Amino acid sequence: MRAGWPVAQAGQAVGLLGGSFDPAHAGHAHITREALKRFGLDRVWWLVSPGNPLKARGPAPLDVRMKRARDVMVHPRVEVTDLEARLGTRYTAQTLQKLIPRYQGVQFVWLMGADNLAGFHRWQDWDWIMESVPVGVLARPGNRISARRSVAARRYEDARLPGTASQLLARGDAPRWCYINLPLSDASSSAIRASGGWLS
Template structure:
């Protein structure tokens, strides 16, 4: 499908978006955890052309794609540049396009707890919550701010109990699950600060 990954109606596909500037073992860790904890068939990494909430531009997309493919090796994970192909800049726009392009596929948006803490700053964040289930993976130090965030409070009634997280992809939105994991504290910004990227 012109560089677009294949997917069949009924499949549950997690979408992990981000700059991946650079991709690291923490991204791999949460991806593997999401497959297992949320009962997903596949995960697609959406390596974005740029993050509207960050003032600095990321490294070249081709370099980040190459690095992401080198580190994320799993038969059920696909590294993509879908947002560049779709010409979208915001998550809501990407989701809208993907839902049109893949009718019947059950998408789940994946994010770290740090993103949930500031999710209310995303464009059309309420639409995203109402459009797809959301799987939140806790990283060290982000749990309390995420649980107390505006999005968590507004959508408190849509939060699944811990034991139901595995069924997240089968749920109709709004639905979200929060899982605590022994997490890697690796971060892209720390790697850049050390001059390793």
Template sequence: MQGWPIARRGMVIGLLGGSFDPAHAGHAHITREALKRFGLDQVWWLVSPGNPLKAAGPAPLADRMAQAGRVMQHPRVRITDLEARIGTRFTAATLKGLQARYPGVRFVWLMGADNLAQFHRWDRWDWIMAHVPIGVLARPGSGVRGRMSRAAERFRGSQVTGSAAQMLGRRSAPAWCFVDVPMVDLSSSAIRARGEWRKGGR
């Protein structure tokens, strides 16, 4: 789905960003888990023009959008090219743009524990933590690096317990929650290495 998604004031929207190169069942799985665990009204996939932390460019945006739409079909999930529309490549700038366009909407940034482990490398990461609640999803027993990360240590006092995860989006930032979810053992890089997503056509 391209275009500006519709959101009403007071809605809680989870944001899952990435290159989705390609999107796969693991992305769909954590999206469904996030909807349940964090009490979200919707999840928007932010299919990025490119990841600033990766040297090699991804497949064309239109191809990745189409693939994502085939993989993730859910009435409360929107596949978007919002970063391209806003003209941003960094999460902090994207969030500022979304907050300006959707006043009164509550956004929750979603990430895996592996991203939390290197979150301090992101542009204005501390601003993100201070301005948007963050939901972290981890494979059971695999989140040690994330829990010990620089971001987790700095914002330890703002951590929300798993039992309160349903209200994460209703809390004022900084607020972040770490939940364990059974994971689908897939990765975009492994799929690219096997050449599978090119075989699926466009």
């Protein structure tokens, strides 16, 4: 593996949390720590994206967002990465298609909030993602009902693990997903950007 690339060993379960992180905040850190515990993951990598294809407005510069993310997320088993910029990908499916063969024997788990599950069917090749890696969904305030009734949740209902079995998520083949409810922070990137406080 070339310098600057995160390290993972065959047999490890690595959670991937993607997003613009514009800016990273305590809510991101909270769901990451919970994902490590609840899904039995060895590591979590943050994939700080060059830009979100679903958002019209461009994010802050990547180096600014990376620095903020590293200040916010300090944990020995979490790594903040610019993998999508390194891989030249903009969509989750493209990123996974390049990461999986590069890290042979590593079980990747895609992590997302319930708000993302609600609109997951609008993602490029979303069904390929569901068929290729386990997916861990962390409930965030205000999005639980729409997520449970989403196209993805209905289509893959038979592949859903109960929350009580969340530790098994990374220990089986996709399609396999689990939805867990958490007492989450209401901190949001948009609220922090509006206040201007994150720039200091």
